[in-house]
Amino acid sequence: MPVVSVRRVPEYEDEALYQAVCAHFEALGVEADITPDTRVLLKPNLLAGRDPSLGVTTHPAVLRALIRRLRELGAKHILIADSPGGVYTAASLKKVYAACWYLPLSELAELNLNTATGEAGGFALIRPVMDADFIINCPKLKTHGLTVMSAGVKNLFGCIPGIIKTEQHCLNPNIEDFSNRLLDLSLVVKPALTFLDAVECMEGNGPGGGKIRLMGYTLASRCVYTLDEAAASLMALRPTMAPTLRYARKRSLSDPAAVELTGDPLVAADPPFLLPDAITKGERFFSINGLFHHFFGRKRTYPVVNTERCIGCGRCAESCPKQIIKIQERKAVIANKGCISCFCCQEMCPAHAIETQRRRAW
Numbered sequence: 575m576p577v578v579s580v581r582r583v584p585e586y587e588d589e590a591l592y593q594a595v596c597a598h599f600e601a602l603g604v605e606a607d608i609t610p611d612t613r614v615l616l617k618p619n620l621l622a623g624r625d626p627s628l629g630v631t632t633h634p635a636v637l638r639a640l641i642r643r644l645r646e647l648g649a650k651h652i653l654i655a656d657s658p659g660g661v662y663t664a665a666s667l668k669k670v671y672a673a674c675w676y677l678p679l680s681e682l683a684e685l686n687l688n689t690a691t692g693e694a695g696g697f698a699l700i701r702p703v704m705d706a707d708f709i710i711n712c713p714k715l716k717t718h719g720l721t722v723m724s725a726g727v728k729n730l731f732g733c734i735p736g737i738i739k740t741e742q743h744c745l746n747p748n749i750e751d752f753s754n755r756l757l758d759l760s761l762v763v764k765p766a767l768t769f770l771d772a773v774e775c776m777e778g779n780g781p782g783g784g785k786i787r788l789m790g791y792t793l794a795s796r797c798v799y800t801l802d803e804a805a806a807s808l809m810a811l812r813p814t815m816a817p818t819l820r821y822a823r824k825r826s827l828s829d830p831a832a833v834e835l836t837g838d839p840l841v842a843a844d845p846p847f848l849l850p851d852a853i854t855k856g857e858r859f860f861s862i863n864g865l866f867h868h869f870f871g872r873k874r875t876y877p878v879v880n881t882e883r884c885i886g887c888g889r890c891a892e893s894c895p896k897q898i899i900k901i902q903e904r905k906a907v908i909a910n911k912g913c914i915s916c917f918c919c920q921e922m923c924p925a926h927a928i929e930t931q932r933r934r935a936w
Contacts, residue, residue: 623673662736695762810846
């Protein structure tokens with residue numbers, strides 16, 4: 575039976591996080607898998623170079639606690655690696671590590687600067703994923719404008735290098751195909767453990783522009799799909815609203831009836847997490863439209879530029895899979911045709927200048 579270990583951690587305090595890690599490892603039998611020769615990969619969510627107080631990335635204190643316990647178990651080879659949005663170069667990685675407060679972790683483990691890539695299962699992957707013996711998937715719990723929630727499965731998208739991720743959006747422009755592609759990727763990467771940072775989460779316009787929601791939890795599971803079931807429960811999100819969960823159930827990867835929780839009680843968010851504008855256009859959950867979209871899905875929306883906020887940095891254009899965004903007179907301009915509503919532009923915009931507008935239903 576799939577097990578999700580649940581531990582309350584009210585804040586990012588080193589000793590509390592370490593005790594939680596020890597409890598998770600014991601509950602899931604991780605100790606038996608770690609030897610001095612095990613090449614351990616910690617795969618955080620490093621969407622972009624953002625201060626950890628913003629709730630965009632996996633907090634460095636979570637990685638520090640994991641490394642501490644892994645070292646105690648004898649692990650000599652611990653690597654931290656992810657492919658943030660944008661180009662995948664050593665220089666860009668260094669900037670992201672610095673902005674996310676990861677540089678001090680280099681005294682405890684190795685920060686990846688190797689931008690070599692490989693291929694497995696029809697996916698281009700960053701080399702550390704292919705070389706690891708034991709992958710610990712370390713997502714941040716957030717809402718997401720495309721996939722509704724970002725947790726275990728969605729975090730693995732960062733195993734695809736740099737702007738190659740945009741190809742996956744182009745090849746899988748609708749939510750069904752893209753969600754199933756994420757599930758295919760999870761079956762290739764096969765994380766040995768998924769450890770969720772749900773201490774300070776993000777609601778609203780996640781994954782990059784939402785608001786902090788303090789939940790005070792860490793969750794861990796050997797099964798990434800089971801962990802996502804528990805994460806959806808924590809958000810008080812109807813699981814069928816999240817397409818990766820919906821299709822995981824259809825593919826018999828997830829069975830919510832078989833989930834076993836151990837450790838601390840899991841208390842769902844009250845009120846439920848505020849969803850992105852791309853899903854609800856700012857509707858509160860307990861409204862007629864909010865309830866309708868919660869139970870029956872969303873209408874098609876597309877991104878628009880708030881020119882007053884736009885700083886003309888070009889991150890939206892760089893991340894656009896269809897290359898329909900241009901910078902004109904130091905402002906982003908999105909073409910009227912060709913948008914696939916992936917909202918990569920919104921999640922990468924540092925100025926929160928990408929908003930949403932309704933289109934036809936789908």
